[in-house]
Amino acid sequence: xxxxxxxxxxxxxxxxxxxxxxxxxxxxxxxxxxxxxxxxxxxxxxxxxxxxxxxxxxxxxxxxxxxxxxxxxxxxxxxxxxxxxxxxxxxxxxxxxxxxxxxxxxxxxxxxxxxxxxxxxxxxxxxxxxxxxxxxxxxxxxxxxxxxxxxxxxxxxxxxxxxxxxxx
Amino acid sequence: xxxxxxxxxxxxxxxxxxxxxxxxxxxxxxxxxxxxxxxxxxxxxxxxxxxxxxxxxxxxxxxxxxxxxxxxxxxxxxxxxxxxxxxxxxxxxxxxxxxxxxxxxxxxxxxxxxxxxxxxxxxxxxxxxxxxxxxxxxxxxxxxxxxxxxxxxxxxxxxxxxxxxxxxxxxxxxxxxxxxxxxxxxxxxxxxxxxxxxxxxxxxxxxxxxxxxxxxxxxxxxxxxxxxxxxxxxxxxxxxxxxxxxxxxxxxxxxx
Numbered sequence: 115x116x117x118x119x120x121x122x123x124x125x126x127x128x129x130x131x132x133x134x135x136x137x138x139x140x141x142x143x144x145x146x147x148x149x150x151x152x153x154x155x156x157x158x159x160x161x162x163x164x165x166x167x168x169x170x171x172x173x174x175x176x177x178x179x180x181x182x183x184x185x186x187x188x189x190x191x192x193x194x195x196x197x198x199x200x201x202x203x204x205x206x207x208x209x210x211x212x213x214x215x216x217x218x219x220x221x222x223x224x225x226x227x228x229x230x231x232x233x234x235x236x237x238x239x240x241x242x243x244x245x246x247x248x249x250x251x252x253x254x255x256x257x258x259x260x261x262x263x264x265x266x267x268x269x270x271x272x273x274x275x276x277x278x279x280x281x282x
Numbered sequence: 283x284x285x286x287x288x289x290x291x292x293x294x295x296x297x298x299x300x301x302x303x304x305x306x307x308x309x310x311x312x313x314x315x316x317x318x319x320x321x322x323x324x325x326x327x328x329x330x331x332x333x334x335x336x337x338x339x340x341x342x343x344x345x346x347x348x349x350x351x352x353x354x355x356x357x358x359x360x361x362x363x364x365x366x367x368x369x370x371x372x373x374x375x376x377x378x379x380x381x382x383x384x385x386x387x388x389x390x391x392x393x394x395x396x397x398x399x400x401x402x403x404x405x406x407x408x409x410x411x412x413x414x415x416x417x418x419x420x421x422x423x424x425x426x427x428x429x430x431x432x433x434x435x436x437x438x439x440x441x442x443x444x445x446x447x448x449x450x451x452x453x454x455x456x457x458x459x460x461x462x463x464x465x466x467x468x469x470x471x472x473x474x475x476x477x478x479x480x481x482x483x484x485x486x487x488x489x490x491x492x493x494x495x496x497x498x499x500x501x502x503x504x505x506x507x508x509x510x511x512x513x514x515x516x517x518x519x520x521x522x523x524x525x526x527x528x529x530x531x532x533x534x535x536x537x538x
Contacts, residue, residue, distance in 0.1 A: 117468075141533060143529065144531070144533075146531045146532065147531055163335050225510075229515065232333075233521070235497070236497060236502075236506055236520050237520060238523050239498060239500075240502070240520055240521075241522050241523060241528055242501075242528075242533075243477070244522070246474075247478075249530060257531060259534065268498070271497045276335075277333075279335050
């Protein structure tokens with residue numbers, strides 16, 4: 115969450131609760147519900163690392179609030195994050211090692227492993243298609259996130275088919 | 283033809299059942315066994331998907347089940363009647379009444395309007411022009427195509443053409459809808475439309491047997507059969523995971 119908060123602070127200084135609201139507003143349903151405690155802890159750590167600085171702002175009817183802003187080091191960290199290509203999804207290596215090793219250990223048949231993995235993926239796919247139907251009117255980030263998950267899962271299933279062709 | 287049902291004949295509730303079904307092609311004197319002893323069953327109102335790598339015999343199986351190609355060995359039972367030995371002509375009549383077919387490339391008649399494409403099966407099955415027209419209006423209305431009734435199929439998008447193909451396949455209220463990669467040639471949003479229609483048709487009690495690569499389509503089925511090398515490698519119900527239904531937020535967490 116560190117870099118997500120830095121990105122929001124690059125737009126304008128804000129206090130913790132404003133950042134929570136901004137995350138909810140930008141991502142809609144697509145973001146794991148931001149916990150306010152976690153946001154405060156993250157801000158404190160960012161400040162210790164010199165990426166943000168803060169000052170108390172007096173309020174007349176309420177307790178003071180602490181407003182955070184980006185430091186030059188924070189700007190730099192944010193730019194490095196944005197510029198660097200993100201890792202692609204990794205192969206489901208746990209299943210793959212199982213597929214290769216379990217038959218050697220005499221523990222399972224490859225066809226059985228592939229079948230049970232396919233059933234599992236199809237079950238997840240059913241949840242995702244249900245979610246896609248329920249989210250037809252949702253914001254673009256939420257819809258795109260679901261579509262991304264569906265496409266990744268389709269690729270996992272296609273790859274399972276390749277394993278079946280080559281290894282069984 | 284025998285009237286008695288032999289032992290091991292379709293269980294009550296089975297709409298379609300095969301036993302030891304095989305299909306062998308011969309090319310240049312070489313026998314290629316595309317389907318090698320398949321036992322499957324589709325219950326009344328059940329939605330079953332067939333998956334499997336290319337060349338696993340999926341489409342061949344579907345074509346044999348729909349009587350588009352003769353079986354080489356084995357039995358096919360449809361609605362308690364053995365049908366694998368029917369002549370092509372007898373199959374054509376049976377298909378008109380009881381089996382709807384949807385293909386990957388729509389296969390609409392290009393020189394007829396959308397309306398005529400959908401009315402034709404009913405007319406062939408002996409419906410009056412009025413009945414055929416009424417049914418066509420119902421179907422096109424349900425599928426959101428009423429405004430396209432007088433268009434030529436070529437004027438429609440791929441998704442619309444596939445919806446028309448679905449309307450045509452459902453025109454005679456078949457006992458079984460067979461579909462071969464119905465979304466194989468569609469983009470994402472058209473696929474969504476066809477998925478929704480299949481789901482709705484199934485919810486209305488329509489039995490469906492379809493071949494697909496698309497896991498979204500397969501995941502909607504009650505059961506998925508995996509075909510491998512012409513044989514059934516797996517046959518299992520689709521169970522929603524995780525329970526309860528996830529929210530959109532869970533996806534980012536799921537994939538870290």
